[in-house]
Amino acid sequence: MEVILAKSAGFCPGVQRAVNMVYEQTEIPERGPVYTYGPIIHNDEVVRDLESRGVRVIHSVDELAGLPKGTVIIRSHGVSREVYEKIESGGFDIVDATCPFVKRIHNIVEEQGKEGRDIIIIGNPDHPEVQGIRGWCRTPSVVIENVDEAVRFSRINAEKLCIISQTTFNYNKFKELVEIISKKGYDINCVNSICNATAVRQQEARDIASKVDAMIVIGDKSSSNTQKLYEISQKECGNTYYIQTLVDLDLTAFESIRNVGITAGASTPNHIIEEVHTNVRIKF
Structure with missing residues (x-):
């Protein structure tokens, strides 16, 4: 079996930048508690790992009331001017990880x-x-x-x-x-x-899906850009699978497949992509 992995699969520069900024803040204990305004990215595994390091996800400015002062990280999606100003006026430090x-x-x-x-x-x-x-x-x-x-x-x-x-x-x-x-x-x-990274990712998914017997799209179900990749891939290849991790993939479905394409959304960590890629290659 031939397995084609998209070169653009995985974290885009904006997501990688935002994730790195959160991890950096966890290494500065004197800054106090670290909060992210919403999940830093649409990936449960990354969010859980950050929570294990003490990062707390908040979903509204009201949630900050009564919490210890610390640092609020604006995720890559950005927030409204009103939210930004309310966080600042509440006495919290802001680290703006909004995608450029x-x-x-x-x-x-x-x-x-x-x-x-x-x-x-x-x-x-x-x-x-x-x-x-x-x-x-x-x-x-x-x-x-x-x-x-x-x-x-x-x-x-x-x-x-x-x-x-x-x-x-x-x-x-x-x-x-x-x-x-x-x-x-x-x-x-x-x-x-x-963004250019999105356009490149979508075109590469389209090209690969048009050439393979089966397509695997990896990413969180709440990820907008991954959903778009799935829609694009499915139009070119009806045999398209949308998974979050290897656990979601039934490898037996690929026993008679000659070639498989793999892509992943901008919020998908590289180790998940590598695990899927490796197992599909080794299995067949």
Whole structure:
């Protein structure tokens, strides 16, 4: 059996940076307790390891009330301006691990708002990155996730619009939705804010899946970018498996398979990828 492992599989630079920053803070006891605003990444194994080192996950500013003062780490998804300011005013130190690509979007929507443009965010409205982005908009914003929403869209308050995207959104779907909105006649400034690492990962998954008999996508079930990889892979290869670790994979399903492709989301640690890759190769 031939096993093709995607070169882009695993931690992206933004996730690796955020995880490293949390581990670094656990090595500075004089800074006090370490908290992360939400799980630092969408991977239960990494979160559990950090918890074993004393890192506590909080999910709202209200949870900080009464807790010992310490350091709050903003995860790679970023947070709204209001959340940031409330943490700071509560007397906590802040370590901002927001992905630089996400931080760029915060700056863009602020500047576009100053120019009087309403903001359209192409993405998942329930995703923390998108919720954070909306918190930096100075003008009205709306989130569009699918074709139906794009077709139904009518202007918010302004004739001038800025369209940006969640960094992990499917690039081809982004282009499709932008094209639909662009036909409505608004003055539109469109910014492709899908990060390069995401675009490369998605294209590589598409290429590999089109050549193999089975595809394995590794990542946490709550990971948006992993879900996109699964959707892309499944379109090219109907025999696609979405797993979190090796335990979730039935290796007997690959006994008659000639070639297998493997990719992984941006929040998947390398040792999990290596374990899956090694076991699939050794087994057959």
